Amino acid sequence: MNVLYQMCLASTPVHVTATARPTDPLQPHTFNVTLIDIQRYSVLVQLERTDRKSGWDEISITVDWVSMNATYKPNCKAILDSGLRTSGKYQIQLNDLNVVEVYCDMETDGGGWTVIQRRIDGSVNFERNLASYSAGFGNRDGNYWLGLSTMHKLTTTDSYDLRVDVTGCNRVKKYAQYSTFRVQSPNSYILEVSGYSGNAGDTLGRSNGQMFQTVDHFGVHCRRRGGWWAGGCSYASLNGLYAPCRTGEITAGWYYFNNEHLGARFIEMKIRPRN
Incomplete structure (x- = not known):
């Protein structure tokens, strides 16, 4: 499943790290998250459910992300x-x-x-x-x-x-x-x-x-x-x-x-x- 995550930043981030989890902490579902694209106002991520081989329930998912701003680091x-x-x-x-x-x-x-x-x-x-x-x-x-x-x-x-x-x-x-x-x-x-x-x-x-x-x-x-x-x-x-x-x-x-x-x-x- 691809998720387009909306955000509002002053500039396009140079790097984003994202994780996903069920909004309800009692649900045991786990996900792999792959970053597809970074734009100034959105981040596109791909979610793969890993606690079972296939299938999706109707569940609410929270995507947590950390971005690094446009001030590049030297190393x-x-x-x-x-x-x-x-x-x-x-x-x-x-x-x-x-x-x-x-x-x-x-x-x-x-x-x-x-x-x-x-x-x-x-x-x-x-x-x-x-x-x-x-x-x-x-x-x-x-x-x-x-x-x-x-x-x-x-x-x-x-x-x-x-x-x-x-x-x-x-x-x-x-x-x-x-x-x-x-x-x-x-x-x-x-x-x-x-x-x-x-x-x-x-x-x-x-x-x-x-x-x-x-x-x-x-x-x-x-x-x-x-x-x-x-x-x-x-x-x-x-x-x-x-x-x-x-x-x-x-x-x-x-x-x-x-x-x-x-x-x-x-x-x-x-x-x-x-x-």
């Missing part, structure tokens, strides 16, 4: 602090005033993480040129790379932590966290990373101070592994070939996870301002 931590605590796609405003869509993880380790990379299957090709890695590619809900240009603008404005979550071949989950993560000059996108903690091993430390390489940009060492920072592309090979449990330097994996080149099942990189 997911700021969005979290504004009161929005559901993981999903949001828009943030960079220091050059451009607005970009990101995926915010509001659950892991207190939330407020801006996801910059994710691998969940092999449906998106990560062996791309520098222009593609600079601009970003993929789907914010699935496999994607945020873009070196956006990473540079974010991490040179504030001090960021980096967290890398990896699910290995045997579905064991580990993480690596760094207290410093910065993508330097847009000409070479040199990586600054340090301050490791976690249980997955300091694999990314090999790439500290290195330029980003792609097949068309200084890509001698990392040519076959997807774009990455030189010096560690066969160790922290997160943009390599998605091939869970396959051995080899070109597979997407995290070497010190178990001290071997073994393809991972899930990879996610995310950043959060330290302050």
Whole structure:
């Protein structure tokens, strides 16, 4: 069932979170809510009843919603602090005033993480040129790379932590966290990373101070592994070939996870301002 929810705001909200419940609290019905469209004077949501497979009773439904106004936030931590605590796609405003869509993880380790990379299957090709890695590619809900240009603008404005979550071949989950993560000059996108903690091993430390390489940009060492920072592309090979449990330097994996080149099942990189 689609519901057009009327409202009156000074401007079109940039994000809306909606939930639905029976107006009568004694009724046990539950619903999934999908946001379809946001306008200045209305929000269109789709309700799916989940307490039974089909059918609707004549019941009164209350839709609760929270909107974020047109003042864009600079990162997911700021969005979290504004009161929005559901993981999903949001828009943030960079220091050059451009607005970009990101995926915010509001659950892991207190939330407020801006996801910059994710691998969940092999449906998106990560062996791309520098222009593609600079601009970003993929789907914010699935496999994607945020873009070196956006990473540079974010991490040179504030001090960021980096967290890398990896699910290995045997579905064991580990993480690596760094207290410093910065993508330097847009000409070479040199990586600054340090301050490791976690249980997955300091694999990314090999790439500290290195330029980003792609097949068309200084890509001698990392040519076959997807774009990455030189010096560690066969160790922290997160943009390599998605091939869970396959051995080899070109597979997407995290070497010190178990001290071997073994393809991972899930990879996610995310950043959060330290302050």
